[in-house]
Amino acid sequence: MHTEASEGWGGQEIRILTESRGLMARGHRLHLLCSPQSRIYSEAQAAGVPVTAMPLSKKKWPGLKAMRDWLTLNQPDVIITHSSTDSWLTAAARVTLGRDIPVIRLRHISAPVTDNFGTRWLYLRASRAVVTTGEMIRQQMIDLNRYPGERIHSIPTGVDLDRFTPGDRDAARAEIGLDPAHQIIGIVASLRSWKGHETLLEAFAGLREHFPVARVVIVGDGLARISVEAAIDRLQLHEWVTLAGDQRDVVPWLRAMDVFVLPSYANEGVPQALRQAMGCGVCAVGSAMGGIPETIEDGVSGLLFAPKNHVALGAALADLLENPDKRARLAEAGLARARERFGMEPMLDRMEALIRQVM
Incomplete structure (x- = not known):
């Protein structure tokens, strides 16, 4: 299960969909939770990625309730979160439901991660692993945030080289x-x-x-x-x-x-x-x-x-x-x-x- 609170459109959202489609082609079942106002909601439907809309754009009760309700009815094997708000809503839903579902926190951008107790808990306790889209971001989290290197994995976003090829x-x-x-x-x-x-x-x-x-x-x-x-x-x-x-x-x-x-x-x-x-x-x-x-x-x-x-x-x-x-x-x-x-x-x-x- 992927969660995405962002309502924008760029490399982060494109990665979610391309990765989902790639893993679906390998036989995995994927599901995306996102805001109904987001472009990724319509793009997921067009791409054939199963998607459910819920109010994830703000850290408020409607989003938490929707996440709790969805997790009560569904049994994902792993959750991959992508933005701050959906990561916090996912963590709160799991804790209040007592559901020990493994979470991977995917960090897409190079902006420094806030260094405080709450964020440290979110990355190191509420998540079982952190993925960055580049080695520089991984090293920054090790050096600046003092996160253990074995918990952070640099997995750059892949490009569909069957589509992006030279042409006339x-x-x-x-x-x-x-x-x-x-x-x-x-x-x-x-x-x-x-x-x-x-x-x-x-x-x-x-x-x-x-x-x-x-x-x-x-x-x-x-x-x-x-x-x-x-x-x-x-x-x-x-x-x-x-x-x-x-x-x-x-x-x-x-x-x-x-x-x-x-x-x-x-x-x-x-x-x-x-x-x-x-x-x-x-x-x-x-x-x-x-x-x-x-x-x-x-x-x-x-x-x-x-x-x-x-x-x-x-x-x-x-x-x-x-x-x-x-x-x-x-x-x-x-x-x-x-x-x-x-x-x-x-x-x-x-x-x-x-x-x-x-x-």
Whole structure:
């Protein structure tokens, strides 16, 4: 059983569904509990993942009662929680019902875990194991929170490499309406402040005159759209930036890009979109924070730059736009790295083994 209190949509929610479908294909029974207002509720239904809606978005009595009622009627072998609120509601329901169901707490982001008695109890007593999406997050919890390393398991999110594969760039651009003559710098990410869209726009503003056929394509939507639009206004980039919004199928958008950029400066685990881009054979550039350096080997399978440093990002982009051979070499190495390390099967193997272990 998975629980998710978040009503947003991004890598965390996508992992829940891809992992669920992968384990269902191996013969396991899965069930998701989430908020009726969340996008994952409708996406789970479309993906064929059994789902029940309940008020999990707040730590209040209706959510606790709904969780208690569901656990009274159902007998999950293991519960995997994903956000703070659903983790606390699950723990409270188990304690008040006296049900010793093993719990795995999955930590997706790199923001430090609060260091207090309650959170320590939640992670180490109410949960039998903790999973992080990257080794950096695991080590941070060991170093900062003093959690025992044997309780924490780094299991990065896998990418469906049968879907995210290289394709014809011009055909992809024709499909989505992008000019084949342009050099496309792209990003696929929720519009959140810490994803660093404004850093990308600042970097591009310094390049615009030197690369007249370069363009920026931003795929995704979210609460930071207003600030992104304001940055486009301030930098006078309307003619050079495409805001594509949410796209159900991002594969043609990735294949259309010459360079993929992820300029996050906080909270980033191991980003799926970056690995998807590499699986599509696109040259990748990322900030050196969170789990991004676990994905890109700087100068080998992509380029890294200091977070929030638009000058450094601009220099990296200029280098790649001026040197198509280097861009192709990094893209080829990134594709090889994706095929070797980023597929679905390693994630499913390790999650399956851990589930059996905690049971």
